[in-house]
Every structure is written in structure tokens, then in C-alpha cells.
Amino acid sequence: MGVEVDFRRWLANFEAEALRRAGEQDPAWEMGARLDPVLIETLRRFQFSEDTDNRLLIAKTVAAGDPEYAAAIVLFAAEEANHGRLLDHLLAAAGSGRITGHWADATFRRLRPAFGLRLEMMLILASEIVVLPFYAAIADGVDDPLTAEVAARILADEQRHVPFHCDWLRGCLAASPPAFRAAAVVGWWFLAAGATAMVVSDHGRTLTHLRTTRGRYARDVFAHSRAAMAQVRAADPGTAALAGHPRRRLPTRPPVDRRPPGV
Numbered sequence: 001m002g003v004e005v006d007f008r009r010w011l012a013n014f015e016a017e018a019l020r021r022a023g024e025q026d027p028a029w030e031m032g033a034r035l036d037p038v039l040i041e042t043l044r045r046f047q048f049s050e051d052t053d054n055r056l057l058i059a060k061t062v063a064a065g066d067p068e069y070a071a072a073i074v075l076f077a078a079e080e081a082n083h084g085r086l087l088d089h090l091l092a093a094a095g096s097g098r099i100t101g102h103w104a105d106a107t108f109r110r111l112r113p114a115f116g117l118r119l120e121m122m123l124i125l126a127s128e129i130v131v132l133p134f135y136a137a138i139a140d141g142v143d144d145p146l147t148a149e150v151a152a153r154i155l156a157d158e159q160r161h162v163p164f165h166c167d168w169l170r171g172c173l174a175a176s177p178p179a180f181r182a183a184a185v186v187g188w189w190f191l192a193a194g195a196t197a198m199v200v201s202d203h204g205r206t207l208t209h210l211r212t213t214r215g216r217y218a219r220d221v222f223a224h225s226r227a228a229m230a231q232v233r234a235a236d237p238g239t240a241a242l243a244g245h246p247r248r249r250l251p252t253r254p255p256v257d258r259r260p261p262g263v
């Protein structure tokens with residue numbers, strides 16, 4: 001028997017966030033950003049990943065038949081598009097362009113139409129969890145205030161996205177036999193381990209630049225993954241499991257001074 005997850009609370013959460021964002025000023029792009037080339041390469045890669053076309057995902061959730069969940073996914077996709085936009089502006093402020101392709105994303109985008117919603121959400125959850133501690137590392141470790149602000153804004157969203165996806169997967173897998181559920185969780189751990197290894201391999205030098213280590217990053221991913229799988233396997237419906245996820249303190253840097261010089 002399945003677990004009914006009520007997505008009205010998540011929809012209200014995403015609607016409130018959309019309202020808050022509509023009244024929020026953009027970061028002060030005119031301040032410019034001074035970034036090490038190794039961090040720019042990472043941000044270019046992240047920008048390309050964030051800028052994914054989620055129309056197919058939305059169509060799959062509409063077909064799944066839960067209107068509240070589908071409406072929440074539309075707002076989730078808008079947040080991801082906003083991450084791509086923020087990173088695009090940040091790269092421009094740093095004097096860099098964006099990349100227009102990467103083999104890993106190209107493969108995912110090519111295979112995506114063949115994925116069922118369950119597999120797609122498992123992949124999305126793994127990709128969200130591996131970037132979450134990375135944005136925290138950027139927000140905490142970068143010397144550039146504009147970049148720290150952008151990373152903190154994205155991190156705040158990703159900290160909500162992970163339990164949101166876990167709630168859907170929990171409801172979805174609860175309808176499956178226990179053996180299938182256990183196999184899906186084991187499969188997910190392999191996905192997450194592969195994604196972590198790829199991030200460490202591709203962006204390990206950026207972690208060093210941010211004054212952290214590959215090991216610490218991997219431990220953070222593990223902590224997030226363990227909390228996520230605990231939520232996916234939890235018996236209790238609702239979003240109460242939010243409290244079980246590691247919550248990185250958001251940076252307390254002062255906001256960027258928007259006044260023109262000399263005022």
C-alpha cells in the first residue's frame with residue numbers, strides 16, 4: 001500500500017518563495033566579480049547544468065496525475081532556470097562567457113525522454129545533492145562578495161529542493177514491494193557515488209581553491225545522501241522529515257553595498 005504525500009504544503013512553499021523572489025532585487029552585478037580561472041570553469045559548468053530545459057519533466061509530472069505536485073514542479077523548474085540566469089550574470093560580471101555544451105549533460109539530455117519519472121527524479125535528486133555542498137563551499141570559501149551572494153541564494157533553494165524530491169520518491173517507492181524499494185535505494189547510492197566521483201575529479205582543484213578538501217566535500221555529500229535516503233524510506237507522510245537534513249548555516253556576510261562610489 002502506498003504512502004499518500006500531500007503536496008499542497010510543498011506547493012504553498014514554492015508559491016511563497018516565488019512571491020518573495022519577485023520582490024527581491026538582483027545582486028549588484030555592476031560591482032563586477034574577481035574570480036580565479038579554476039572557479040570560473042566550475043561556475044561555467046554549473047551554469048550549463050542549471051540551465052536545463054525542464055519542459056519534458058513538467059509534462060511527465062502532469063501525466064502522473066497529481067495536480068499539486070505538477071504545479072510545484074513548474075515552480076521548481078522556474079527556480080532552476082533562475083539559478084542558470086544568476087550564474088550567467090555572475091559569469092558576465094567576471095568577464096567570462098558561458099559554455100554551450102558538455103558531454104555529461106548532453107548524454108543526460110539525450111537519454112532523458114526514455115526515462116520514467118521515477119528514474120528521472122532519482123537522477124535529479126543525486127545531481128541536487130552533489131551540488132548542494134559545493135554551493136556551500138563557494139558561499140563559505142570565496143573571497144568575492146558577489147559570488148558569495150549568488151552561491152548563498154542558490155544554496156537556499158537547493159536546501160529546499162532536496163527534501164521536496166525525497167518526499168515525492170518516498171510516496172512513489174512506498175507503492176513498490178519492499179525488495180524493489182531496497183534495490184532502488186541501493187541503485188541510488190551508486191548514482192550518487194558516481195556523481196560525487198565525477199565532481200571530485202572535475203572540480204577538485206576548485207575545492208582546494210575554496211580552502212576546503214575533496215574529503216570534506218565527499219563527507220558532506222554522504223551526510224546529505226544519508227538524510228535523503230532516510231526520508232525516502234520513512235514511514236511518516238508529510239514534510240516533517242525536512243528537519244532531518246543537514247542545514248548548512250547560510251553565510252552572514254553583509255549585503256553588497258549598492259551605493260555608487262563616493263556616496
Ligand SMILES: [Fe+2]
Pocket residue numbers: 050079080083154158
Ligand atoms: Fe539549481
Ligand SMILES: [Fe+2]
Pocket residue numbers: 080128157158161
Ligand atoms: Fe535544485
